[in-house]
Amino acid sequence: MHEAVRVVLVAGAVLHLGACERGPSPESGAAAQVGKSEESTSQHGDAAAAPPPTPAQKVEAPPGWPSGSVVANVGQVELRSDAFFSIYNLKLEKFVSRGREMPEAAAHRYRSSILDRITHQELLRQEAARVGFQYASAELQARVVQQKRGVRDWNHHLERRGESDASLEAIYVAELREQGILRLAGELTVTAAEAKKEYEARKGGWNSSEERIRASHILVPVGGASGLSDADAKTKIEKLHAEASKPGADFGELARAHSTGPSSAKRGDLGILTRDRMAAAFSDAAFKLKIGEVSGPVKTKFGYHLILLAGRWPRGVLPPEAVADEIVTRIEKRKLYAARRALKERLAEGTAVQWWLDLESGEKLSEGRPPESITPAVHGHSPTEKSAPAPN
Secondary structure (H helix, E strand, O other): OOOOOEEEEEOOEEEEEOOOOOOOOOOOOHHHHHOHHHHHHHHHOOHHHOOOOOOOOOOOOOOOOOOOOEEEEEOOEEEEHHHHHHHHHHHHHHHHOOOOOOOHHHHHHHHHHHHHHHHHHHHHHHHHHHHOOOOOHHHHHHHHHHHHOOOOOHHHHHHHHOOOHHHHHHHHHHHHHHHHHHHHOOOOOOOHHHHHHHHHHHHHHHEEOOOEEEEEEEEEEOOHHHOOOHHHHHHHHHHHHHHHOOOOOOHHHHHHHHOOOHHHHHOOEEEEEOHHHOOHHHHHHHHHOOOOOEOOOEEEOOEEEEEEEEEEEOOEEOOHHHOHHHHHHHHHHHHHHHHHHHHHHHHHHHOOEEEEEOOOOOOEEEEEEOHHHHOOOHHHOOOOOOOOOOOO
16 A cells, blocks of 8 residues: 655654544544444444445436447546446436426536546546556545444435445545545645644644543444454453554554444544543543553443553643644645645546536437536536535
């Protein structure tokens, strides 16, 4: 897997970190992962125990669009009508299932945005191949897990959005390629000066009257979706403790492979915590540890935990090194928001693109036409059909 290099401020020095992004802000949300959010996950199952994917959909195209027809040319690549109608039919079904017809304005908007989406996804695929970027399957799986988290009825969620597992996965892949291309180009690099400026602007929010720690954990739940009895869960956590106690053991990898709950995708990282943000038994064990030490099995109402202490800070303002990863993630997101639009425009301008779909009628054109001759505004859309507000 490609590891992009990010520059961060740590006590005035420049450190190089891998390209993985951290989770929630150290001072907010992390403690819930040994509280209600972990409880919800252990009761209803992580993404691995989520409802099964929707079955493969039979793609039906309207008359004039035989299966396999070309709907767009992107450079030398032909995009087939099945790729378009597999998504468009899902949008149409949202209206049909409610006994309604799709308004012409909505039909036009969907034709435009879906064609734009699959065109941009192909442009990103070609550019990623050109620059030598390949996303890691683990990153894609983490994105899938993140999206399913907290959704009780995944199939209903897909129906409501007019998407499928495959169409959403294509969006995730496009986003990973987009970020990888921009990282390789240096457009998401964070300098020490930028990190210092961000820290100075936000350090008031990292002030606390209590001692704080940074902890990671491995959770083996009891009952619920896990189906484990207390004795089975205890046996499993003891085996994991033996593995985590071996010289050179990678606690994060063990957490990724064996832990249950939202933090598993982040190698068990719970962020920065105060005592009152955790279950009492968890907090008591975590605050007794030395930095780098792994606890023995700890029982809470959520199951059995192993805890790794990664850092400890006294009351007051957290130092730059404690929040370096959050600072980098925050700045990267702002840069990504600005750079992704420029990338989309550059790719569209650098590759011959023709569409064969009449956006007004949905009929097949007699000859391919450049997107801008069909709808001038279409290249303003993002791969996900709408742009999120710029992160602050």
